Every structure is written in C-alpha cells, then in structure tokens.
Amino acid sequence: MTSLSSLVGAAAVLTGEAAGPYSIDWRGRYSGNALAVVLPSESKQVADVVRLCAAESISIVPQGGNTSLCGGSVPLPQGRQIVLNLSRMNRIRSVDAANYSMTVEAGCKLADVREAAENCNRLFPLGLTATQNICEIGGNLSTNAGGINVLRYGNARDLVLGLEVVLPDGRIWNGLRRLRKDNSGYDLKHLFIGAEGTLGIITAAVLKLFPRLQSSATGCVAIESAEVAVRLLAHMRANCGDRLSSFEIISRTCLDLVYRHIPDTTEPFAGKYGYYLLIQVSDVLPGGLDEVLRAALQSFGPGLMEHLVSTDAGIVEKWWKLRKNISEAQKREGISIKHDVSVPVNRIADFLARSDIALRNAFPGVRIVAFGHMGDGNIHYNVSLPNPDQNREFIAHHEAAVNKQVYQVIRELDGSISAEHGLGQLKRDMIRDFKDPLELELMRNIKQILDPLGLMNPGKVI
Ligand SMILES: Cc1cc2nc3c(=O)[nH]c(=O)nc-3n(C[C@H](O)[C@H](O)[C@H](O)COP(=O)(O)OP(=O)(O)OC[C@H]3O[C@@H](n4cnc5c(N)ncnc54)[C@H](O)[C@@H]3O)c2cc1C
Numbered sequence: 001m002t003s004l005s006s007l008v009g010a011a012a013v014l015t016g017e018a019a020g021p022y023s024i025d026w027r028g029r030y031s032g033n034a035l036a037v038v039l040p041s042e043s044k045q046v047a048d049v050v051r052l053c054a055a056e057s058i059s060i061v062p063q064g065g066n067t068s069l070c071g072g073s074v075p076l077p078q079g080r081q082i083v084l085n086l087s088r089m090n091r092i093r094s095v096d097a098a099n100y101s102m103t104v105e106a107g108c109k110l111a112d113v114r115e116a117a118e119n120c121n122r123l124f125p126l127g128l129t130a131t132q133n134i135c136e137i138g139g140n141l142s143t144n145a146g147g148i149n150v151l152r153y154g155n156a157r158d159l160v161l162g163l164e165v166v167l168p169d170g171r172i173w174n175g176l177r178r179l180r181k182d183n184s185g186y187d188l189k190h191l192f193i194g195a196e197g198t199l200g201i202i203t204a205a206v207l208k209l210f211p212r213l214q215s216s217a218t219g220c221v222a223i224e225s226a227e228v229a230v231r232l233l234a235h236m237r238a239n240c241g242d243r244l245s246s247f248e249i250i251s252r253t254c255l256d257l258v259y260r261h262i263p264d265t266t267e268p269f270a271g272k273y274g275y276y277l278l279i280q281v282s283d284v285l286p287g288g289l290d291e292v293l294r295a296a297l298q299s300f301g302p303g304l305m306e307h308l309v310s311t312d313a314g315i316v317e318k319w320w321k322l323r324k325n326i327s328e329a330q331k332r333e334g335i336s337i338k339h340d341v342s343v344p345v346n347r348i349a350d351f352l353a354r355s356d357i358a359l360r361n362a363f364p365g366v367r368i369v370a371f372g373h374m375g376d377g378n379i380h381y382n383v384s385l386p387n388p389d390q391n392r393e394f395i396a397h398h399e400a401a402v403n404k405q406v407y408q409v410i411r412e413l414d415g416s417i418s419a420e421h422g423l424g425q426l427k428r429d430m431i432r433d434f435k436d437p438l439e440l441e442l443m444r445n446i447k448q449i450l451d452p453l454g455l456m457n458p459g460k461v462i
Contacts, residue, residue, distance in 0.1 A: 004038055007048045012039040022083045025074045026067050032075035037083040043203040051170030059455045060084050062197035064139025067131040070424030072196045076459045086138045092116045100209040101178050106138025106202050122209040125153040129324045138202045144194035146420035151375035152245040162206035163189040168451040178206050196422050197457040199450045216282035217289035218316040221307040222273040226349040228303040239296035246280035247375030248323055254371045257329040258322050269306045278323055326371050334391055336384035337402045341410050342419035345377040351413055358405045378419040423461045
C-alpha cells in the first residue's frame with residue numbers, strides 16, 4: 001500500500017470500509033475483495049500502478065461507474081487484486097468542432113461528454129437508458145455500450161476514432177488519432193473496445209461528433225403482438241430513413257411493474273395491450289417531424305391498436321420515463337433471471353413467441369418481463385415468479401433450466417447471448433457453448449500475447 005500511495009498519493013488509495021462500495025456490483029449480485037482501490041488522476045499514474053502490479057503479480061480490475069450488469073467491474077472473492085477506478089481522470093482534453101471530434105479521458109461521465117459536445121453545437125449520440133450520469137466513457141467503450149440511438153448512430157465502437165491505452169506491462173499506447181480514414185495496418189483500437197478490461201486500460205479516447213439535432217418527434221404505439229412490431233420497424237425505416245433514431249419495445253408486464261414501483265407514471269392509453277413501442281425520429285433541420293411520423297404510422301395499415309405522436313417535451317419525457325425505469329422497477333420488485341440477447345431484427349417476434357411458450361410450458365405461472373432496443377434486435381428478457389416469497393427459491397432451483405430454454409431458442413435463431421452488457425463473470429462459462437472453438441482459441445491467443453501474466457481483470461470474459 002505504501003508503494004501505491006507513493007505513486008498516486010495516499011488519499012487516492014482506499015482500503016477497508018472505504019473500499020467496500022467499489023467491490024460490489026450495481027445489482028448487488030457480485031462482490032469480492034480488493035487489496036486496495038486505487039484512483040489515479042493521469043495516464044502516467046495508471047502506467048506506474050500497472051507496472052508495480054505486474055512486478056508484484058497483483059491482478060487489476062479496471063472500473064468506471066460500476067454499472068456493469070454482469071459482474072465485470074468488481075473484484076473476485078479470491079486472489080490478490082486491486083480495483084483501478086478511473087473516475088478521477090475526468091478531463092475533456094479538447095473539442096474539435098470543425099473535425100467533429102473530441103478527446104476525453106476515460107473517467108468522464110457519459111452525461112458530461114454529451115453536454116460538452118452540445119456546448120459546441122455538436123452531438124455525441126451514445127444514449128444509455130438510465131445510467132448516463134454514472135457510467136463513464138472508459139466503461140462505455142470497454143463494454144461497447146449500446147442504448148437507444150444505436151439504430152441510427154451505431155454502438156460505442158462505431159463512435160471512436162482513437163484510443164490511449166495502458167498495456168498490461170505498463171507501456172502507454174498513444175493511438176489518439178483523429179482520422180476518419182486510416183488503413184495503415186490492423187485497427188488495434190477495436191481489440192480494446194468491448195474487451196471488458198481484460199486486455200488493457202483505456203485512459204483516453206477520441207470520439208466522433210455529429211451535427212446537433214434541431215427537431216424530433218416521438219410516437220407511442222400500442223400493439224397486440226410482436227409480429228406487428230417487426231413489420232412496423234421495416235415500414236418505418238423505409239418511410240423515415242435515417243431520421244429514425246429509436247425503436248423500443250415494452251411488454252405489458254414491464255408497465256405493470258413500473259406503475260407499481262415508480263411514482264408519477266401514467267398509462268398512455270385507456271386500453272391495455274400486449275406491447276408498446278416508443279418510436280423517435282429526429283433531424284438536424286427544424287420542424288415538421290410530427291407530420292412525418294404521423295403519416296408514416298397512418299400508412300402502415302392494420303395492426304396498430306392505438307397511437308399518439310408528440311413533440312411536447314413534457315409528454316415525451318413521460319413516455320420515456322416508462323421505458324427508462326423498467327430496470328429500476330424490476331430491481332425494487334426483487335431478483336429475476338436476466339437475459340440480454342439479440343437476434344436478427346426480423347426474428348424478434350419468433351424469439352419472443354418461442355421462448356414464452358417454452359418457459360410457460362416448463363414453468364407454469366412464470367412472469368416474463370421483455371423489453372429492449374427492438375431496432376437493434378436486442379431484447380432484455382427477464383424471468384421470475386410474481387410471488388416474491390416463492391421467487392428466490394424458484395431462481396435458486398431453476399436458473400440453469402430457464403437459461404437453457406432461452407438460449408436454445410437463441411441458438412436456433414442464430415442470435416447472441418450477450419447483446420450489450422458483455423460477458424463479465426455472469427456469462428464467462430456459458431459463452432464456451434456458443435462460440436466457435438476457433439473463435440475462442442483466437443481470443444485466448446490475443447489475451448496471451450497482450451497479457452501473458454493474466455493480470456488484467458481475471459475471471460471475466462475468457
Ligand atoms: C439501469 C441500467 C441501465 C442500463 N442501460 C444500458 C443500456 O441502455 N445500454 C448499455 O449498453 N448498457 C446499459 N447498462 C449497462 C452499463 O451501464 C454499461 O455497460 C456501461 O457502459 C458501463 O459503464 P461503467 O462506466 O459503469 O463501467 P463499469 O461497470 O465500471 O465497467 C464495465 C466493464 O468495463 C471495464 N472497464 C471500465 N472502465 C475501463 C477502462 N477505463 N479501461 C478498461 N476497462 C474498463 C470493467 O472492468 C468492466 O469489465 C445499464 C445498466 C444499468 C444498471
């Protein structure tokens with residue numbers, strides 16, 4: 001500890017009780033033990049700490065906002081490890097409005113990055129549903145985060161021009177390029193994006209910016225079956241083109257949970273339906289998008305039970321409040337068996353129908369909470385029993401069997417068992433049954449080359 005203090009200052013090394021909150025994950029499902037939590041304030045300090053850890057064979061768990069949903073950002077219960085939290089590295093190094101780029105440190109909160117872009121009349125489009133004020137760019141890139149604007153702008157991976165990374169031996173790779181074209185060999189930044197801290201520590205990034213939006217309109221749509229949603233998505237893309245930025249699906253059970261646990265939430269419609277959609281269109285030109293959205297919805301034909309379109313910020317916020325609070329409402333209701341899956345977008349209705357039937361047959365009375373980024377083929381599919389007294393026992397006994405049913409459908413539909421949250425500890429073992437052995441071998445080889453001592457975030461991903 002003395003050596004760590006000499007590198008970053010005594011106040012930036014936490015132990016004992018002070019380290020506690022950094023050692024447990026957002027869901028309270030994973031907790032571990034760290035020798036210390038270290039909070040460096042610049043890249044050189046990160047490099048110094050990494051070199052010291054390599055010399056002492058101490059593992060490193062990189063951490064940003066600690067909002068990971070799969071145990072990636074917390075230490076294991078066993079082993080000698082430190083948590084390396086990047087939150088103090090929160091400087092916006094520069095905003096280059098003319099190049100539509102900005103250079104930020106890994107510990108910048110996503111909300112602050114978005115605000116800095118806005119202040120220069122630009123947009124940084126990564127939009128997470130509920131954690132923007134907590135999660136950090138380093139975490140967003142290390143998980144290749146998705147969110148509600150992927151349909152138009154892509155995942156975090158698509159929003160990066162360059163990276164600065166501290167390698168597991170303590171060398172600093174300065175790849176902070178601001179180029180949109182660079183075919184000068186392997187594009188190494190993509191190794192570190194989505195690596196969940198297993199290959200190195202991202203300390204800074206050059207992010208892509210976009211023109212700031214001037215207008216938007218949102219539709220709230222009620223439908224009975226997900227099959228309508230699949231057809232509507234294709235129709236909206238054809239009719240709204242790139243203006244279509246969000247297409248979210250919410251099952252009725254989600255809304256019931258939100259109304260139960262989140263104050264000031266109201267039904268958008270008088271009737272109750274199987275699914276609801278939130279559809280957002282936006283443009284860099286001002287005005288008129290409500291008409292575009294309304295016309296597109298009206299030309300769809302039968303299948304829409306009810307729909308509303310609004311540009312009023314208050315009304316739109318109320319609709320989004322329903323979507324953004326599903327995870328929080330679920331958390332208050334109790335634990336559930338969570339799945340973060342993706343399938344080709346035109347197979348979403350198949351996925352929901354097949355999984356629902358399989359689970360209801362196997363576990364009568366089961367409650368399925370399904371919602372997600374329909375436009376990206378990404379569904380959060382969570383399973384529990386409605387009675388909290390029975391639920392814990394149900395999960396303890398049947399989690400593996402529930403996973404098996406859901407993942408069997410995912411396999412049949414050529415999908416992925418981890419769409420946006422990553423593997424972390426939660427899916428580290430499961431992925432072995434899903435990935436091609438050759439793909440796993442290549443991943444292990446890359447890990448071995450970059451981190452031969454296996455000190456970077458052990459027990460996660462691979
Ligand atoms: C309520 C709720 C809603 C969410 N909604 C979304 C959503 O819409 N879309 C989405 O994609 N995710 C979502 N998430 C998941 C989570 O917010 C994202 O994965 C986010 O990108 C994690 O950022 P973080 O800073 O909290 O990272 P952390 O949780 O701290 O870390 C995540 C992983 O990245 C590694 N890591 C962190 N920083 C670095 C670094 N600088 N260098 C190397 N490795 C690092 C960690 O070791 C860990 O493996 C949600 C989570 C919650 C709790």
